[in-house]
Amino acid sequence: MNSGPSPVPGERGRSPPLRGRLAARLARRGEDPGRPSPCTLRRMRSSRGRWDGAEWSHDGGAVTEASATALGRAIRSGTLTSRQVVGEHIDILRRRSDLGAVAEDRFDEALAEADAADRMVSDAAAPESLPPLLGVPFTVKESIPVAGMPHTGGLASRRGLRAADDAVAVQRLRAAGAIVVAVTNTAELCLGIESYNPLYGRTRNPYDTSRVAGGSSGGEGAAVGAGGVPFGVGADTGGSIRIPAFFCGVFGHKPTPGLVPSAEQIPSLTRHAGTASDPMETIGPLARRAEDLMPLLRIIADPDAVEAIPDPHAVKFDGRPIVVPDHSTYLRPIAAELSAARDRAARVLADAGGVVQHVSLPGLRRAAQFYLIELRKHAGTSVADLFDLFAESPYDGRLPAWTRAHSLQLKLAIIGDRIAGAVPAAVQRRIAAAGRELAAEIEAAMGDGVLLHPPFPRTAPRHSGTLARPWLFGGASVFNLLALPVTEVPLGLDRRGLPLGIQVAAAAGNDHLTIAAALHLERGVGGWVPPGGRAPIVR
DSSP states (O other): OOOSOOOOTTSTTOOOOHHHHHHHHHHHTTOOTTSOOHHHHHHHHHTOEEEOSSOEEETTBOGGGSOHHHHHHHHHHTSSOHHHHHHHHHHHHHHTGGGOOEEEEOHHHHHHHHHHHHHHHHHOSOGGGSOTTTTOEEEEETTSOOTTSBOOTTOGGGTTOBOSSOOHHHHHHHHTTOEEEEEEOOOGGGOSSSOEETTTEEOEETTEEEEEOOSSSHHHHHHHHTTSOSEEEEEESSSTTHHHHHHTTOEEEEOOTTSSOOTTSSSOTHHHHTOSOOTTOEEEEEESSGGGHHHHHHHHSOHHHHTTOOOGGGOOOTTOEEEEEESOOBSBOOOHHHHHHHHHHHHHHHHTTOEEEEEEOGGGGGHHHHHHHHHHHHHTSOHHHHHHHTSSSOOOSSSOHHHHOSSHHHHHHHHHHHHHHTSOHHHHHHHHHHHHHHHHHHHHHHTTSEEEEOSSSSSOOBTTTTTTOGGGGHHHHHHHHTTOOEEEEEEEEOTTSOEEEEEEEOSTTOHHHHHHHHHHHHHHHOOOOOTTOOOOBOO
16 A cells, blocks of 8 residues: 655646646637636636645635535636645645554555546536546545455454455445545444554544544544545444544534445444344444535435435524433533533524423433443344454354453443343333333424434543443434434534534434534534634633
């Protein structure tokens, strides 16, 4: 894989200068480059980009701060080259190698694909004929297959295994013109809030490397949060998109189950159960800008489902409930700054016409308990069995799985799951009934509105600060249990410079509603703040 320096302007292999490319295209159309037609001028203005020879801006943002939508538009119009866009993002991933976000890169291949994208732009008769994400870079969680790349899920027993084909979501993004630059790190067997495994080591938070990036899509959170890519692809069975998005200050969307094929990931609850899909797991996007969430969802979702997804820009919040749960804390109260950020988000949506309702939901305190009982049922087996099920070859020794797991996090998960499995059936039925009651309460409270709840009770903790504390992820996993769409939204930084955020949940099928809320909150609060950047302190 590539380890050499990125090309710099003027080096061989660089795409022709932007002005020359535009002039060549105009000449092919029979236009005088010195006197472009009114139609061409309108097309150039509509790109809303600016090129001064060193930096492009879209509404004031640099290349590595812009949305994938804006970058795709600029590349298609010839305002930017894909070579430059991909190269600048690769530069950040190289500079921030200390984060451990990248499991394995394909930088050389990505730059070659960027050159091919630039040739497509040069040869196109009109920008409108080109794919929407042509030449835009992205990353993929290593547990989701990318052809020719490692596909281990952080398991030592799968060391050296590479995917033969792309996952469906990756195929669709590539068909839309996007370019995979790397696969990213995850927790061992993708089970845990910390992204650490024996193959790739530990992933660190881009805002403070002494803290976790989240899990299990922690590499995605760190890569997007650092500005290394405009978006990435993660998977979520218990908060694995939303917790990393929260800790790393970016947007993350867990789609309504069934919209996006997800059975190809490791581990998938469908493998042992023999089902085509499972309502507790899904694949979805992480992005630094809210405007990318719906376009990305429409690309990776099944075609027949896309038609049924309304436009989030058409959503009106007039009269819709904005539910804020009370009495829902996890053994320790939600951090004061995080609670203040949640209240601020509620005010922004109230200003858009929503009606804020504080609802007592004490059942949320037991969310992790409900989730763990149901997870075992959906998997159809134990975590220990999953550990061996996804190995390259069957294990024929006598050592129990927890002794063979490498990370303390997975060892504890295997032991905890065994304890959950030993709960008497009568007790499990009572727990399941309480979970159904909570689901009914939440659905009744939300109606056609949204619910605001943090995915974690505090901002990113220090490494190992989540071990043996499974209740901490209950605020995220409850929405997997309920099979609801959820969007994680960044809400500025706390006094220590760590990202704040909130989950926006809605009824099944209302992905457009949670994304509409994310768009409002980005405008009202500011959205992603590049590490080292300034953001209003939420009080």
